[in-house]
Amino acid sequence: MADKRKQVCLKGTGLTKVFGIGRQQTVAVDHVDFEFYEGEIISIVGESGSGKTTLAKMLLGLIGTTEGDIYFQGKKRDISSQKKKKEYWKNIQAIFQDPFSSYNIFNKIDSVLLDCIHMRGGKKLPYAKKLELMTEACGFVNLKFEELTNKYPFELSGGQMQRLMIARIFLLKPKILLADEPTSMIDACSRATILDMLMQLRDEIDMTLIFITHDIGLAYFVSDSVYIMERGIFVERGSADEVILHPKEAYTQRLINDVPKIYEEWDLSTV
Amino acid sequence: MKHFIRQAFRSPNFVAGFVIFAVILLTVFIYPLIITDPPLEIIGQGTFFEPGIYVNVYDSIGSPHHTLKLSDAAAKRIASRLGDDERLAIKEWLVAAGIPEAEVDTENTERLIDQWVNTYDPAVKIPGMTNARRNYYIRLETSLRGLLSTEGVSIAAKNAETAALEEKSTVTQSDYVNVREVPNVRLLLLGTDNFGRDVLTELIAATGVSLQIGFVAGIIATLIGLILGLVSGYVGGLVDDVIMFVTNLFTVIPSFVLLILISFSIGQDKRGAVTIAVVIGFTSWVWTARAVRSQVVSLRNRDHVNLSKLSGHSIAHIILNDILPYIASYVVMALILQISSGILAEAGLSILGLGPRTTEVPTLGLMMNWAMIYQAQILGFWWAYFPVIVTIALIAFSMNLMNTGLDQVFNPALRE
Ligand SMILES: Nc1ncnc2c1ncn2[C@@H]1O[C@H](COP(=O)(O)OP(=O)(O)OP(=O)(O)O)[C@@H](O)[C@H]1O
Ligand SMILES: [Mg+2]
Numbered sequence: 012m013a014d015k016r017k018q019v020c021l022k023g024t025g026l027t028k029v030f031g032i033g034r035q036q037t038v039a040v041d042h043v044d045f046e047f048y049e050g051e052i053i054s055i056v057g058e059s060g061s062g063k064t065t066l067a068k069m070l071l072g073l074i075g076t077t078e079g080d081i082y083f084q085g086k087k088r089d090i091s092s093q094k095k096k097k098e099y100w101k102n103i104q105a106i107f108q109d110p111f112s113s114y115n116i117f118n119k120i121d122s123v124l125l126d127c128i129h130m131r132g133g134k135k136l137p138y139a140k141k142l143e144l145m146t147e148a149c150g151f152v153n154l155k156f157e158e159l160t161n162k163y164p165f166e167l168s169g170g171q172m173q174r175l176m177i178a179r180i181f182l183l184k185p186k187i188l189l190a191d192e193p194t195s196m197i198d199a200c201s202r203a204t205i206l207d208m209l210m211q212l213r214d215e216i217d218m219t220l221i222f223i224t225h226d227i228g229l230a231y232f233v234s235d236s237v238y239i240m241e242r243g244i245f246v247e248r249g250s251a252d253e254v255i256l257h258p259k260e261a262y263t264q265r266l267i268n269d270v271p272k273i274y275e276e277w278d279l280s281t282v
Numbered sequence: 283m284k285h286f287i288r289q290a291f292r293s294p295n296f297v298a299g300f301v302i303f304a305v306i307l308l309t310v311f312i313y314p315l316i317i318t319d320p321p322l323e324i325i326g327q328g329t330f331f332e333p334g335i336y337v338n339v340y341d342s343i344g345s346p347h348h349t350l351k352l353s354d355a356a357a358k359r360i361a362s363r364l365g366d367d368e369r370l371a372i373k374e375w376l377v378a379a380g381i382p383e384a385e386v387d388t389e390n391t392e393r394l395i396d397q398w399v400n401t402y403d404p405a406v407k408i409p410g411m412t413n414a415r416r417n418y419y420i421r422l423e424t425s426l427r428g429l430l431s432t433e434g435v436s437i438a439a440k441n442a443e444t445a446a447l448e449e450k451s452t453v454t455q456s457d458y459v460n461v462r463e464v465p466n467v468r469l470l471l472l473g474t475d476n477f478g479r480d481v482l483t484e485l486i487a488a489t490g491v492s493l494q495i496g497f498v499a500g501i502i503a504t505l506i507g508l509i510l511g512l513v514s515g516y517v518g519g520l521v522d523d524v525i526m527f528v529t530n531l532f533t534v535i536p537s538f539v540l541l542i543l544i545s546f547s548i549g550q551d552k553r554g555a556v557t558i559a560v561v562i563g564f565t566s567w568v569w570t571a572r573a574v575r576s577q578v579v580s581l582r583n584r585d586h587v588n589l590s591k592l593s594g595h596s597i598a599h600i601i602l603n604d605i606l607p608y609i610a611s612y613v614v615m616a617l618i619l620q621i622s623s624g625i626l627a628e629a630g631l632s633i634l635g636l637g638p639r640t641t642e643v644p645t646l647g648l649m650m651n652w653a654m655i656y657q658a659q660i661l662g663f664w665w666a667y668f669p670v671i672v673t674i675a676l677i678a679f680s681m682n683l684m685n686t687g688l689d690q691v692f693n694p695a696l697r698e
Contacts, residue, residue: 068588071592073591073592074583093596096591097594100591100592100593100594104592105588105592107585107588107589108585109585112585112586113589114586115586115603115607117608126594130593
């Protein structure tokens, strides 16, 4: 729930992204405003192509913005140099939609995790200490580091890869985590585990979680506030209860109707 | 890397191309170890000796003679002297002298000669025959008479004191020498060229030099193209605009025209093989740069690159670790194409007379150039140019085979 006493950690005003020029222009994100509070779980919900990933990439500073400003911890975000970017990325991290394309296929799992330790300034630590950290991180997501060492990410299953991503975040301990449909490409069985681990991790390191999904049931289940996105615009926003139990927009209603029965039953039992 | 090579060798096209190329390369390395003659040594006095085994006549006389009674020896001897032209000339004379045309058979050597010997008379005047033609017949008659004789020939040497000729020995028509007993026999598998140089030795040396030119040119072109493509594709923005502007400039001027202009302005005496290779390299990187750039552009927004950025890696680290390995197979293919087109570019330049200067090393292009200047293709001296064309074609063919092989393995769209 949006707690006004809490600090705003990420804020956007008139944020816009336009791809292409001339007639082939796509307005992927269209003048969106938002305020994400520290420690909150925020869900951004929208159907495929509504601009969720584009918004996430702008927030991460991976692509430029066409218009609008982003404020991080009250100040206008400044990522003009490589050094400032690196500093920013210590605070904000991401888990991507497709685990199969998220890893460099030429790098071993060890190097993925070591990168995170180095990012946190642990470059000079003795290897034994690094090993301990990596083992701890893998243990957190129920993976055995001894079995993963010297393996390549593509030797893992989709679920395992996504768990490794969470292990990465465990090591990095960022203030904000953007999870872009982290469960959309993996089987239903692993899905619950991944979600569970994400929530656990959030409690553990007390971060703001921005959860991107097209599944409004899931959003209701996990989040404090919900933003509904339709073709680049936030059509509705508010606390999860407000938006999902009393939708004002037909689009939101449609998203709710698309949710499979199983969630509804689950929802009813908890309401 | 190991994985890469193992995958490549799974493609039959690649293996076939590789085998052809390896054979060419091995020949270039091993042949000079066995035949150590300098490749540009002029051995023949005269131009374009036909391919064959050259037996030293002087040594043959000195070698042990063996008598072989072979019944068809005389007929073969005559047949080798009596070419198609001579046969037709004889027929012409005989018919003019009154022998019915049906009775003259140019194929039947024995009867033809018989008819000739019986009818020919230098005194007979045939109406409408020029003097030159009459003399031709007289010469023909003399050579045929010598041919018909069954006597041997004498070998005579001058006496140092009296200056008189003294007979040393005789050679009869049934004398043979064993080629293995003649100390000087030279196999000229591809004859000699216009300068009297052994074409085979020259060809193999030329192949080596041309391959070096191709490698140097290909590596330079690929390196420039790769670096420009990586930087322009990954960094984007103004850097990309500047690089693409330069690249477009080079695209507008065809690289071969540029090559011709540069080679021409360097001047004959400064144009060594290395210079030419470098010039070729510096004028042919354009399409590699474009191709690499477009690959990089499609890679730079991939999530693994994003993850690498989020892990705090520098631009150089990302280009080297997250982009380059993904396009490595592609770059190898581009390199192979650049090498083979470098070889072709050298050949093209040399044919125009703008290749490396001609005195030091042979190249495949120079051999073509020499053969063309001396009109080998018009005069029918096939051995001076045809093997060169075949070699160029084989090199290009083997490299293209390797390339399509790699393409099949690494380009998923073409698989199956
Ligand atoms: N690099 C790009 N160039 C051009 N258009 C793009 C680019 N990236 C995204 N788009 C367009 O922007 C729009 C929003 O895409 P985006 O990936 O943000 O959607 P999404 O909400 O994440 O969808 P999904 O649920 O399928 O992941 C789409 O119409 C897409 O075609
Ligand atoms: Mg998306």
